[in-house]
Amino acid sequence: MATPPRTPLRHPVLVLAAATLVLSVLGTALVLSLRDGGDPARPGADTAATTDSGTAPEPGVQRRVARAAAQVADIVAAAAEAPYPKDPRVLVISVDGLASYAMTERDAPTLRSLLRGGVGTLNARTAVEATVTLPNHTGMVTGRPIDAEAGGHGVTWNHDSERTVADGVSSIFSSVADAGGSSGLFAEKAKFEMWDRAWPGALDQVEIDPGLARLSDALVEDLTHQRRDLTFFHIAAPDVAGHAEGWASRGYRAAVGRADATVARVLGAVGDDPALRRDLLVVVTADHGGTPGTPEHSDAEAQADYRIPFLVWGAGIESADLYDLNPDYADPGTEQPGYDDAAPVRNADVANLVADLLELPPVEGSSIGVEETLDVR
Numbered sequence: 001m002a003t004p005p006r007t008p009l010r011h012p013v014l015v016l017a018a019a020t021l022v023l024s025v026l027g028t029a030l031v032l033s034l035r036d037g038g039d040p041a042r043p044g045a046d047t048a049a050t051t052d053s054g055t056a057p058e059p060g061v062q063r064r065v066a067r068a069a070a071q072v073a074d075i076v077a078a079a080a081e082a083p084y085p086k087d088p089r090v091l092v093i094s095v096d097g098l099a100s101y102a103m104t105e106r107d108a109p110t111l112r113s114l115l116r117g118g119v120g121t122l123n124a125r126t127a128v129e130a131t132v133t134l135p136n137h138t139g140m141v142t143g144r145p146i147d148a149e150a151g152g153h154g155v156t157w158n159h160d161s162e163r164t165v166a167d168g169v170s171s172i173f174s175s176v177a178d179a180g181g182s183s184g185l186f187a188e189k190a191k192f193e194m195w196d197r198a199w200p201g202a203l204d205q206v207e208i209d210p211g212l213a214r215l216s217d218a219l220v221e222d223l224t225h226q227r228r229d230l231t232f233f234h235i236a237a238p239d240v241a242g243h244a245e246g247w248a249s250r251g252y253r254a255a256v257g258r259a260d261a262t263v264a265r266v267l268g269a270v271g272d273d274p275a276l277r278r279d280l281l282v283v284v285t286a287d288h289g290g291t292p293g294t295p296e297h298s299d300a301e302a303q304a305d306y307r308i309p310f311l312v313w314g315a316g317i318e319s320a321d322l323y324d325l326n327p328d329y330a331d332p333g334t335e336q337p338g339y340d341d342a343a344p345v346r347n348a349d350v351a352n353l354v355a356d357l358l359e360l361p362p363v364e365g366s367s368i369g370v371e372e373t374l375d376v377r
């Protein structure tokens, strides 16, 4: 890992205010460009949509998502042929509420192309104890289960609160900072500010903004202008739509498409920047899924809630199934194994996968992905 100069920590509120002022114009422009109707003729696109179930998003939504994916198809395909980076940087993208069943070719063509072109699985798992946002995200950055009495990070609540992780719980952000590196967090939900309190000074940039267009503008600006070792990007849209209209509903599927087009937009920026194209490794996973036809995802024993995608894409990473590449992990079939059972790929593998990609030791005190380390090539 390189040791770039630290950029001063900016206060999230100031960042938010600045982002609101400076980026609202850009955000508006993006929204307008997403809404414009200048779609090139794509024979068959509309007829294909009519064969979908009654929950298919509007054809215009599907066309925009497909077009965004098509624009980055070359970038996605070229990565496997490129040399593996000498000094990788990592972008973790967590799509809140993205169930594996929802990551379809129709609704998530960019994510599917990353899954095809990189290494991954649609059969990864959440934490065992809970399938809700903050506990699972905190697992991703600590490499721990949830239950503090069993060595977990102790974040059992899922709301904005003054509480923080259990005593002595470290994170991948702390590891990066201790090694002289730089991390950034871009999240749509205010409860993520907890991480900045849990590990003071470990995050060099924190942006919390519930507007996905503005947040992704800020992310792209940061990715292309700062050399961070680790950037964590949280996209809330599918979860928000799932709670409002139900998982697998038309609105939910459209939100999955919006998340997918956002990933495409970020990949487009990566493709335009030679250094990012050479060095950036992208990890995509989710905190939890959700049960079709309900606004719920909190049943930790429901497969629709605990089955999530996990993929890694970037230069020098060749297409493979994550379980095929990692015989020390075990495909869990339809089950949710316990922590003492053969390990499935879990979202909490993110922490030590990132540590490994950045050539750092395992996160202090972590237990997931330590004895079995997730290989991506």
Ligand SMILES: [Zn+2]
Binding pocket: 097, 133, 239, 243, 297
């Ligand atoms: Zn939720």
